[in-house]
Amino acid sequence: MLGGTASFVNQADMNHRFRALTADDEIIEHTQAIYPALSLNMRADNPAVRLYEQAGFVKMAGSEKINRVGDVSFNRIRNLQDH
Secondary structure, three states: OEOOEEEEOOHHHHHHHOOOOOOOOHHHHHHHOOOOEEEEEEEOOOOOHHHHHHOOOEEOOOOOEEOOOOOEEEEEEEEOOOO
16 A cells, blocks of 8 residues: 555556446445555657556556666556545
């Protein structure tokens, strides 16, 4: 947990789990009862960027960083209190 936000670090697992993410999904319902938001870190060239956008994750301004392999990564967040 980072600053009261549930944080996931396994990108492959996240891609699988959030393939068809909606407000009714079990993960969201469970997490919503505990945390105000979900966040994740992903590479800018990740093909799942659009998937996360459709699921309500927005890019966090100023979160761009050069990751350990020299690519750009950034954070995305989904506010669970609005859903």
